[in-house]
């Protein structure tokens with residue numbers, strides 16, 4: 001157990017992720033490959049080590065996931081286009097300042113084609129809907145400067161239908177509030193400048209009650225803590241400007257205690273196997289909590305704050321001040 | 326499994342180099358099979374091969390990895406473009422039924438994989454019309470079976486939110502849905518076996534929102550609901566599920582009688598549990614509602630209520646220091662209104 005961020009170990013852990021091509025497990029996760037690249041890159045950015053993965057290879061890999069037929073990105077070369085890897089691809093290209101590689105017209109058309117008459121978004125042509133996909137669409141369109149083509153009223157109307165009495169949001173109308181879904185709905189509303197749809201007092205209360213006595217955050221009432229909720233809950237709290245409503249020192253200690261002090265990486269809970277998903281959301285949480293020497297993270301886009309500022313997309317969120325030590 | 330991208334609850338274990346090598350050797354054959362199969366399927370997919378052998382290959386690959394969404398997509402395309410057009414409704418029905426069985430086996434091992442749930446939905450939505458005299462017959466039978474399947478999944482994990490989502494979807498899709506009273510009884514049963522099942526409380530809020538919108542007089546059922554929550558609060562005052570639900574029942578606090586009654590219920594619990602965070606927190610919220618909503622009906626005790634809130638908030642800061650800043654903000658609001 002460590003009480004400081006083991007940056008060097010995490011960097012080498014992320015660099016090693018692609019060295020497992022003779023592991024079955026490596027191939028069993030191909031459906032998340034592009035998402036994984038985005039998670040690794042963002043984690044490196046937050047730790048100020050963006051160059052630890054070669055830029056050109058990464059951009060070429062992203063472009064190799066393009067699905068010509070659909071006009072979107074799959075998670076891996078030859079995989080079908082889906083809105084989740086499409087957002088990851090756009091996020092990676094934006095961070096690498098390579099959005100000029102994108103066929104903006106086609107991808108815009110693809111994303112808009114996934115909106116249903118009810119205002120919800122499907123993940124792909126087979127039609128599963130989820131507020132996660134609404135966020136993907138809104139975030140991706142704004143990153144490529146095409147948000148103006150979205151029917152905002154219709155999109156907001158659907159998010160409103162997914163809002164619950166506790167102030168939180170679910171994956172679809174009627175679904176229980178969940179911190180991940182609260183993040184995607186709040187962030188999508190923030191991007192569309194429609195935070196007036198949020199019941200601030202109720203939601204900020206619900207979010208603050210996610211912190212457990214051990215400092216970690218859970219995603220729903222009476223559930224266990226998990227490092228990935230650090231980002232989802234914190235992101236929503238920073239959008240509502242209520243980050244001080246939880247104990248940041250205790251949460252920092254909890255995230256640090258979930259590091260693997262030998263092999264690097266962060267796990268869902270202390271003593272568990274690490275993965276790049278919990279590593280990025282762990283360091284993203286630490287950045288929002290003002291942990292020293294980290295790069296500022298934009299909680300709305302989950303990307304480096306300076307990238308979002310360069311694109312002129314900064315919203316009115318507030319993270320904790322960066323500590324000096 | 327150092328190369329998993331996202332996983333939950335797997336204990337970290339350091340394997341010796343020998344053990345790692347032994348595991349890798351064991352995996353080599355399986356990895357080889359997986360790679361050859363994947364390659365084969367993606368080649369067939371590219372050439373729009375919609376044949377039965379291609380379909381059978383997807384079964385084999387999905388058995389090795391049920392998260393390959395592209396292969397699920399391909400499987401559905403084979404069915405709709407290749408197999409269904411050449412089949413009778415009975416045959417289509419039979420194939421869908423096999424796919425439903427297959428996804429059930431997968432879900433028992435991986436209950437949180439979205440792609441498996443999606444395929445199940447797709448199958449149910451493609452059940453053909455049944456025999457002439459009963460066109461909805463097959464469909465209704467499937468949906469009824471779904472309801473019992475999902476009941477078993479929720480028995481195994483009563484908070485699995487994908488299973489709850491799916492339950493709502495099933496109820497909304499049935500040609501002849503059961504009356505809402507059944508669903509209410511289901512949530513009662515779930516709550517009585519575990520008061521901290523917030524998923525069931527949530528489901529209840531949705532049902533009552535619909536029922537109460539249609540009923541002019543719902544005072545009796547609402548009072549019974551307050552009684553149920555009271556039981557839950559008394560069984561475990563530290564469990565937030567009941568308190569959050571209670572706040573929904575009170576809502577904007579338009580009825581002063583109800584507000585007064587509930588405040589005294591909680592006040593009574595507080596005498597037994599003087600350090601209960603949730604008692605104090607709720608009393609502050611409800612007393613502030615009294616001041617803000619019914620201020621004109623309060624004469625002399627308005628100031629006393631606000632003082633009371635400030636005192637409780639200071640106590641809360643000691644009991645629940647993690648959220649001290651929130652209590653500070655509420656306290657300054659009290660000061661501003663006095």
Ligand SMILES: [Zn+2]
Pocket residue numbers: 226227228229268278333
């Ligand atoms: Zn997690």
